Amino acid sequence: MSQLRVESVTLTFGGVAALSAVSLRVERGELVSVIGPNGAGKTSLLNVVSGFYHPQRGHIFFEGQEITRASPHEITKRGIARAFQNIELFSGLTVLENLLLARHTYLAYGLAQAGVFYGKALGKEVENRRAVEEIIDFMELEPYRKALVGNLPYGVRKRVEVARALALSPKLLLLDEPMAGMTLEEKEDMVRFILEIRAQGTTVVLIEHDLGVVMDISDRVYVLDFGQVIAEGPPEEVAQNRRVQEAYLGVEA
Amino acid sequence: MRNPWAQTGNYRTSYRQDTSIFATHRELVSLLLFLGFLLVLPQFLSRTQVFILDLILVYSVAVLGLNITTGYAGLINIGQAAFMGVGAYTAALLAPQGLPFWLVIPLGGLVAAFFGFLVGIPSLRVKHLYLAMATLAFQVVFEWAVGHMPLLKQGGAMDMPRASFFGYEAGFRNHFHFWYYASLFTLVLLALFFRNLLRTRYGRALVAVRDNDRAADAMGMDPGRTKLFAFALGAFYAGVAGVLYAYLSRAVVIEDYVFAHSVKYLAMAIVGGLGTLVGSFLGPLFLVLLDVNMESLSNLIKALGFSVAGVDVASALRPLAFGLIIVLFLMFEPRGLYNWWRLVRSYFRTWPFKY
Numbered sequence: 001m002s003q004l005r006v007e008s009v010t011l012t013f014g015g016v017a018a019l020s021a022v023s024l025r026v027e028r029g030e031l032v033s034v035i036g037p038n039g040a041g042k043t044s045l046l047n048v049v050s051g052f053y054h055p056q057r058g059h060i061f062f063e064g065q066e067i068t069r070a071s072p073h074e075i076t077k078r079g080i081a082r083a084f085q086n087i088e089l090f091s092g093l094t095v096l097e098n099l100l101l102a103r104h105t106y107l108a109y110g111l112a113q114a115g116v117f118y119g120k121a122l123g124k125e126v127e128n129r130r131a132v133e134e135i136i137d138f139m140e141l142e143p144y145r146k147a148l149v150g151n152l153p154y155g156v157r158k159r160v161e162v163a164r165a166l167a168l169s170p171k172l173l174l175l176d177e178p179m180a181g182m183t184l185e186e187k188e189d190m191v192r193f194i195l196e197i198r199a200q201g202t203t204v205v206l207i208e209h210d211l212g213v214v215m216d217i218s219d220r221v222y223v224l225d226f227g228q229v230i231a232e233g234p235p236e237e238v239a240q241n242r243r244v245q246e247a248y249l250g251v252e253a
Numbered sequence: 254m255r256n257p258w259a260q261t262g263n264y265r266t267s268y269r270q271d272t273s274i275f276a277t278h279r280e281l282v283s284l285l286l287f288l289g290f291l292l293v294l295p296q297f298l299s300r301t302q303v304f305i306l307d308l309i310l311v312y313s314v315a316v317l318g319l320n321i322t323t324g325y326a327g328l329i330n331i332g333q334a335a336f337m338g339v340g341a342y343t344a345a346l347l348a349p350q351g352l353p354f355w356l357v358i359p360l361g362g363l364v365a366a367f368f369g370f371l372v373g374i375p376s377l378r379v380k381h382l383y384l385a386m387a388t389l390a391f392q393v394v395f396e397w398a399v400g401h402m403p404l405l406k407q408g409g410a411m412d413m414p415r416a417s418f419f420g421y422e423a424g425f426r427n428h429f430h431f432w433y434y435a436s437l438f439t440l441v442l443l444a445l446f447f448r449n450l451l452r453t454r455y456g457r458a459l460v461a462v463r464d465n466d467r468a469a470d471a472m473g474m475d476p477g478r479t480k481l482f483a484f485a486l487g488a489f490y491a492g493v494a495g496v497l498y499a500y501l502s503r504a505v506v507i508e509d510y511v512f513a514h515s516v517k518y519l520a521m522a523i524v525g526g527l528g529t530l531v532g533s534f535l536g537p538l539f540l541v542l543l544d545v546n547m548e549s550l551s552n553l554i555k556a557l558g559f560s561v562a563g564v565d566v567a568s569a570l571r572p573l574a575f576g577l578i579i580v581l582f583l584m585f586e587p588r589g590l591y592n593w594w595r596l597v598r599s600y601f602r603t604w605p606f607k608y
């Protein structure tokens with residue numbers, strides 16, 4: 001059974017359909033990319049999967065359970081994490097605190113213990129700090145640990161955005177253009193991180209504009225245009241598809 | 254091993270150490286010395302001077318609460334005086350029944366927290382100016398309700414009994430001293446509690462909903478619950494402050510809990526530094542001392558019989574100074590006195606080295 005199933009989902013904004021009858025399946029451990037021109041509905045797709053928008057029609061299932069109407073925090077608790085296209089970090093907090101916030105649901109202690117900062121509160125904080133430090137190491141963010149996120153350069157903030165989603169220890173990771181606006185070197189690092197995340201068993205749904213990257217690392221590709229899936233399959237197949245070439249030529253040529 | 258006293262920076266070597274509040278030995282010792290100083294301070298002051306300190310302490314509790322809701326969680330609240338009033342009226346009803354003050358204090362806080370929870374409900378849907386209106390509505394309804402309740406003497410003075418603590422009676426001579434120590438103890442306890450919260454998920458969640466409540470939602474926390482918590486906790490502190498103020502002034506009257514006071518607490522929070530713990534003490538300290546000095550100054554002017562075009566300059570001085578200070582802070586130091594405090598502290602942290 002597919003880990004994520006999106007069944008003919010329609011999402012409209014005042015008459016304009018951002019998604020029309022979109023269906024998609026993602027298997028456990030897969031790396032699936034979603035491509036398409038600007039305004040195709042890619043971000044909207046992630047918005048309905050992560051619960052920020054609820055579709056007017058259609059259903060969404062995660063690990064066999066319906067999440068169509070669930071709120072973002074309920075969906076996060078089930079194991080879906082998301083890195084936003086427009087960085088949505090907590091700018092008044094440090095990198096470390098941003099990642100610790102992602103451990104919110106793992107920090108199971110009560111108000112009284114928190115108020116004296118002893119016993120379970122102290123233990124859990126230290127334990128989760130360790131988990132967060134592993135991610136900081138992995139994403140090579142050590143120099144920025146205690147820096148306020150608002151003061152960091154764009155490329156680093158993008159990386160913190162992914163690191164924070166990873167700190168949720170998700171089963172399914174949704175990445176919305178994690179490499180957009182990055183330098184070539186930063187992009188290469190990000191690709192390395194994504195491949196490593198997948199190798200550790202996390203399912204990844206990636207939205208990306210760089211077709212070279214997409215064709216290189218994806219198991220399967222979905223192509224969206226005007227809110228509709230116009231092609232789906234392994235990268236080499238999709239690249240040959242006439243409609244895809246048209247859609248891309250129409251936009252990029 | 255490095256000499257901990259000569260430490261000028263952060264040399265923490267374990268995650269556990271890294272959660273500690275004080276960066277250096279010196280900071281902890283400085284705080285303890287300062288608390289020791291506060292303990293002996295009243296011995297050198299007159300009763301009136303101790304009363305002024307009492308006010309600063311009680312206001313600090315209320316402003317700390319306001320900082321939790323408005324400063325840390327970013328939920329504008331212009332009804333803090335009404336929450337204080339809820340605590341005060343709880344005290345006015347319970348204390349004459351013979352309940353000890355140390356029980357009335359937390360009870361007043363809890364009743365206020367319950368109202369804070371209710372008032373927080375609109376924050377689930379509305380923000381900014383609209384939320385400000387919702388809290389203002391609570392302030393108005395509170396004043397109206399008290400004014401119409403015979404049980405609360407329709408806002409007229411309700412007597413508060415004197416307190417006693419294990420046989421030690423707070424009488425006429427030591428009343429202000431008694432409430433100095435009671436308020437100081439309460440403030441230290443509540444400040445410590447909140448300082449601890451700040452290094453746990455509860456504190457981080459407050460800042461998260463302030464900075465970006467969409468992202469907070471994506472972190473697996475219910476932003477709505479966090480906002481209700483922020484309102485309830487901030488109101489709890491106000492309620493406690495209300496009980497303290499009721500005992501201190503030996504009576505509860507509605508005038509002490511009207512809208513103008515809510516504005517005053519907001520001003521104290523801003524002047525101290527919104528969203529900072531230390532600012533919650535600096536704001537009340539600064540504005541109360543300013544007020545006291547302006548009062549002496551205006552008395553002096555009155556004695557000289559000085560007036561401009563028939564306007565009583567002396568009486569206008571206090572509100573004018575108050576307003577001017579707030580405008581100056583908003584314009585030139587929006588981060589408040591906390592910013593000055595930060596500069597002084599970083600100077601002393603590396604002292605005697607330059608940097």
Ligand SMILES: Nc1ncnc2c1ncn2[C@@H]1O[C@H](COP(=O)(O)OP(=O)(O)O)[C@@H](O)[C@H]1O
Nearest residue numbers: 013017018036037038039040041042043044045
């Ligand atoms: N919150 C919104 N309100 C109105 N229209 C929206 C909203 N979000 C997306 N849209 C519209 O939906 C369409 C798809 O947008 P989006 O999903 O952001 O595309 P992509 O991420 O593929 O560039 C666009 O036409 C966009 O204007």
Ligand SMILES: [Mg+2]
Nearest residue numbers: 042043044085
């Ligand atoms: Mg997009």
